[in-house]
Each structure stands twice: as C-alpha cells, then as structure tokens.
Amino acid sequence: MASTSRIFEYFVVCGLGPEIRALDGLKGFHGAEEMYMPAFIDQFPHSGHALYPPPPPQLPTCVLPAGVRIYSSRLDANDVSTYPRSYPIVLTEGDGSKIYVSCIAFRDPICEDIIEAYQIPVNSFADKCICFVSHSPCFQVLRDALEEIFVLCFSPAGCSKPLWDIISHVVSNVPLPTPGKDRVLFAIDNCLLSAETPPKEWLPHADISFQPLVQCLDVDKLIQLFTAVLLERRILLRSNKYTLLTLVSEAICHLIYPIRWQHVYIPIIFSSGVDYIDAPTPYMMGLHSGVDTSTVTSGG
Structure with missing residues (x-):
C-alpha cells in the first residue's frame, strides 16, 4: 500500500434519512411498529475529497440489517434492549477484497424537520449507527476508537468538542502500520490507542479471537462445519448477536487457510434479504435468529 494509506478510511453515520420509506417500499411514516429503510446521513471525508473509493451504497442496509425502528423513548437503564450495541461487519467487494466496518447502533432523537414533514410524534427517537470503514482487518482498534468517539460525542457524559473536529483528526492523521514494524500510537481526547500488524511473511492478519467459534x-x-466449508456447501449461521455472526464467519475463513472461500460471503445478511438463503450456489451467510425463515425453503 502507499505511504498515505490510513487505518480509518471513512466515518459514516447511517439512520433515518430525509426521505422515509418502509422496508416494503412504501413512502412516509406508517407508525412506530413499522421498520424503515436506513440511509446515509453523513460521512467524512465527503465524496470527492477522499483517498479511497466511496463507501459501498449498500452500507446503510448492512450496518442496520433489521432496518430502522422508531421509538417513544431513548435509554432505559432497566431495559438492556435500549442500550447501544457495538458490533463489526464485513463486506465483500466484487474482486473478493473485504471491507471491515465497526458499528455502534443506538437510539437518537429524530430531527424536528423530519418529525414535522412526516407528522411523527414529537420527542421520538430512531435507530442511528456510527461506523468506521477500513480495508484493514484491525477489528479491535476500529472498535476501541469508535467506542471512545461514542462516549465523547453521543453519550450524556460526553465532552463539548465538535464531533467532526475529532473525526477529521482521527481519519486524516492515523497511518496504516507497516507490517512487522513499530506500533502506531494515536490519541482520541485523553485515550491513547495503538495499532500494529504482523510481518507479511507470517500468517494472514487475524485480529479476532477463535474463542467464540469453539x-x-x-x-x-x-468438524462438520469445517467439512461443509471444504465441500463448498451452502452454510447459514444463526445467532441473536451480530458480533458473533461476524467473528465466527471470519474465524472459519482463517481456519481453512491457505484455502480461500471464493463464493458468496455475507456474515450478516439484512432482514429483507432473507430470500438470498434460497440461492442454489455455495454461500456462507449469517442471519439474526430473530428473522423468520419459514417462507424460505433452503437445503444446505
């Protein structure tokens, strides 16, 4: 990679866009029980001012795979389901290269313009997701940096520093570590973080734990799973945790090294794409266990 390569390629915010559309395609607000299509809200760097190709257009759907829900309340200390959720996702480009995304999803107030335009009840909240996007599989540093930014800028105890000043500094000033060389150190406010990568002659960089898999x-x-992968079967993983789906999928890919999985690879498939599991070709996909698959007939 060029010397200008950086760990953090983009910071992206996804959630309820200015044009509200339900998952079934209907425009407008249809009640809090409906799920809505996620959209790009903002990003840094902006299009045309970045060293890298823009984030894939399907990113909002991938980082909020269940869609966007609208709520009447924000955080309830007695209800774990209202807490912010941190999870990684992995996207695969047409050439087989991977895009690594660290996500934090949380409830955020809906802006007044959207509330007024669509006659949504006042003081409503909606799912929002902040993300770091990278081609480097530095899962831990992506997560640590994003969690620090969330605490600083989105939690009640956050600081008064403008979000985009912090984002600009992180995205523009943290280089990609040279494999096998010294660590890269950087700070977000008063938190010191570091990143490093192994020498190129070592095994592929696996910044994940195999513990969830075992x-x-x-x-x-x-052994059955390992055999199914080697035989290029259709593999569907189910879990109620997005993090587990991604980490187990990535662990499987590392487990079969030096063989490479070259078929469809979607560690977290969005809920409205559940029909994809009926594809006749080999695939490895992950699907939240809360998604109903009774209407899909798939033999792996």
Whole structure:
C-alpha cells in the first residue's frame, strides 16, 4: 500500500434519512411498529475529497440489517434492549477484497424537520449507527476508537468538542502500520490507542479471537462445519448477536487457510434479504435468529 494509506478510511453515520420509506417500499411514516429503510446521513471525508473509493451504497442496509425502528423513548437503564450495541461487519467487494466496518447502533432523537414533514410524534427517537470503514482487518482498534468517539460525542457524559473536529483528526492523521514494524500510537481526547500488524511473511492478519467459534460448537459440529466449508456447501449461521455472526464467519475463513472461500460471503445478511438463503450456489451467510425463515425453503 502507499505511504498515505490510513487505518480509518471513512466515518459514516447511517439512520433515518430525509426521505422515509418502509422496508416494503412504501413512502412516509406508517407508525412506530413499522421498520424503515436506513440511509446515509453523513460521512467524512465527503465524496470527492477522499483517498479511497466511496463507501459501498449498500452500507446503510448492512450496518442496520433489521432496518430502522422508531421509538417513544431513548435509554432505559432497566431495559438492556435500549442500550447501544457495538458490533463489526464485513463486506465483500466484487474482486473478493473485504471491507471491515465497526458499528455502534443506538437510539437518537429524530430531527424536528423530519418529525414535522412526516407528522411523527414529537420527542421520538430512531435507530442511528456510527461506523468506521477500513480495508484493514484491525477489528479491535476500529472498535476501541469508535467506542471512545461514542462516549465523547453521543453519550450524556460526553465532552463539548465538535464531533467532526475529532473525526477529521482521527481519519486524516492515523497511518496504516507497516507490517512487522513499530506500533502506531494515536490519541482520541485523553485515550491513547495503538495499532500494529504482523510481518507479511507470517500468517494472514487475524485480529479476532477463535474463542467464540469453539464456544458455540462442540468438536463434532466444528468438524462438520469445517467439512461443509471444504465441500463448498451452502452454510447459514444463526445467532441473536451480530458480533458473533461476524467473528465466527471470519474465524472459519482463517481456519481453512491457505484455502480461500471464493463464493458468496455475507456474515450478516439484512432482514429483507432473507430470500438470498434460497440461492442454489455455495454461500456462507449469517442471519439474526430473530428473522423468520419459514417462507424460505433452503437445503444446505
């Protein structure tokens, strides 16, 4: 990579866009029980001012795979389901290269203009997701940096520094570590973070733990899964945690090294794309266990 390569390529905000549309395509607000299409809200750098190609257009749907829900309340200390959620996702480009995205989803007030335009009840909240996008599989540093920014700029205890000043500094000034060389150190407010990558002659960089994989499956099922991957079967992973779907999928890909999975690879498939699991070709996909698949007939 060029010397100008950076860990953080984009900071992206996704959520309820200015044109509200339900998952079934109907425009407008149809009640809080409906799920709505996520959209790009903002990003840094802006289009035309970046070193990298723009984030893929499907990013909002991927980082908020269940869609956007509208709520009457924000955070309830007695309800875990209202807490912010941190999870990674991995997207695959046409040439097989991967895009790594760290996400934090949370409830955020809907802006007054949208509330007025669509006659949404006042003081309503909607799912919003902030993301760091990178071609470097530095899962931990992407997550640590994003969580620090969330605490600083989106939590009640956050600082008064403008969000985009912090984002501009992080995205523009943190270089990609040279493989096998010294760590890259950088600070977000008073938090010191570091990143490093192994030498190129080592095994591929795997900044993940294999522990979730071996905790979820016993030895027999792990062997069955490994065999299914080598035989290029259709593989559908189910979990109620997005983080688990991504980490297990990535662990499987590293487990079969030096063989490379070259078929469809979607660690987290969005809810409205559930029909994809009926594809006749080999794939490895992850689907939230809360998504109904009763209308889909798939034999793996």
